[in-house]
Amino acid sequence: MNSTHRRRPRLGVLIGTFTTAAALAVTGLLATTGSASAAAVPAHAVTGYWQNFDNGATVQELADVPADYDIVAVAFADATATPGAVDFTLDSAGLGGYTEDAFKADIKAKQAAGKSVVISIGGEKGTVSVSDATSAAAFADSVYGLMQEYGFDGVDIDLENGLNSTYMSQALKSLATKAGGDLVLTMAPQTIDMQSTSGEYFKTALAVKDILTVVNMQYYNSGSMLGCDGKVYSQGSVDFLTALACIQLEGGLDPSQVGIGVPASSSAAGGGYVSPSVVNAALDCLTKGTNCGSFKPSKTYPGLRGAMTWSTNWDAASGNAWSSAVGPHVHQL
Template sequence: MDRIRRRRTGAVAGTLTALALAVTGLFAGGTGTAAADTRAVPQHAVTGYWQNFDNGAQVQKLGDVQDDYDIIAVAFADATGTPGQVTFNLDSAGLGGYTVDQFKADIKAKQAAGKSVIISVGGEKGAVAVDDAASASAFADSVYALMREYGFDGVDIDLENGLDSTYMTQALKSLAGKAGSGLVLTMAPQTIDMQSPSNEYFKTALAVKDILTVVNMQYYNSGSMLGCDGKVYSQGTVDFLTGLACIQLENGLAPSQVGIGVPASPQAAGGGYVFPDVVNNALDCLAKGTGCGSFKPSKTYPDIRGAMTWSTNWDAGAGSAWSKAVGPHVHDLP
């Protein structure tokens, strides 16, 4: 997610060809072990990114975030001059004079209503490098400091400019040791990052699956990609959502650790928008085997976590049509 709208150029055909052999034949049929669940995260959850900036979407205070969202990811933390270290700067001016005290109070109110509020690190322009032991330590220490200062429940990893699985794993394990079992840990990789379990992002997710809440891959701004059957699917279709989710579901992540990330409105992304009913059909296909397109998984995954959107602000600007449709559907999954 970026501060203008949402990112990334389409994947080229050559990349798909190179990945085809990696995707086909990967699957051993296992779905991994379930994650240790965290405080306030329901079995089926909706994640939404809240924008700490004004980019043309509807400006919201955190307290304005729609009630259908179970996990609210505050976008974004800012890098400092120290490698791996992050901080948070509330855009009070851009948000109409929203104060830090009001922001902290709104976090507490959302938590009292059973929501989780986490700090997101990254976005298209968020260059945070965790590539050695020192930066891993700086990352864990600084995120934990933000959790204590603001009351965040955890962290979202939305790094779109490269990721070192060895040191990001080290950082997240260290953070979990500080924060304890209540840590909410989410990830929002791009589609290309989750095409194979040998990719650095995927390797990180698998390495921290004992503390991982959900991976909400971004099923947009990518162009066509490979599904788990080795076929190419076009973004903006139910097959794209189900065929790509299958890769994660059959390569080590528990169904409860897999979510579908989509734009809340056509204006929220450069491509890949789908109507809310397509999201609901994809969830039904994965959870119950109904609503599928041409691709139908060989099994169902009733514990699939749910869905994510960029952003609560774009959703609000469209009359909250996305959360009103997808939220109740996610919460009614078996």
């Protein structure tokens, strides 16, 4: 797996095979045809969820999301009457008259600035049933339709009410075939979902490892969980972040596919909030072996992807304190 998880033309190979002039000609052709137009997700990236609703956090347009965010997950697409299929409707009224045209233009502007915008499926109350080949096909077709309609770079799987690894994997592989190598695929499982490689969410992540960008597990609304050392850790601590990340890192995911998901403020979740400094300490512990708590991993993972927050709106309500502290730290890893 490469560091971006978005397959790019191997121009270095072309240059080694052809003359420089020929390689430049190929580069120009790629730029013209658009094959190399999508910006790659950075090796160390920050993901933020953008709320398509008003729940008391700051109402935003996509253009308001700070540049510290490399991946913006639009929350959420909803299930339709067709099993497996999803659709998205911009809450223009709830967002102060934000129009679809402006929304689509903002997506393009984010992409022009090197960012990725994906459509998130699920959420706390969202249930999308992908449990057979027919619903898997409906899921892939509908998500690809949204990508074409709005210009999304990919999809985020945030199904908190169960999923079937066999058919979700099938759906995501089908989507990747339709969308091509630049697909951005992110996931946001709950902590319980990633305690064991035998869990359906973990099995799904491993089954689509060749197309997976990052798993940003939600280290909140969780309570206590086991770390990779078999000890119990409580949410809200640096050890909770590092010892649980270790399970994914030792369970088969590439370090570049692991991110730390946390609330942007104490108002953003029922429990598990940690200050940005604790997030940064956990990142240091995992990537460098420094600033650890009582748990210290047996080795370091300098390729760790980064961090995620719920949400850009709650971040804005706190003066963007989370992204302004965690963003630069992630990008300097």
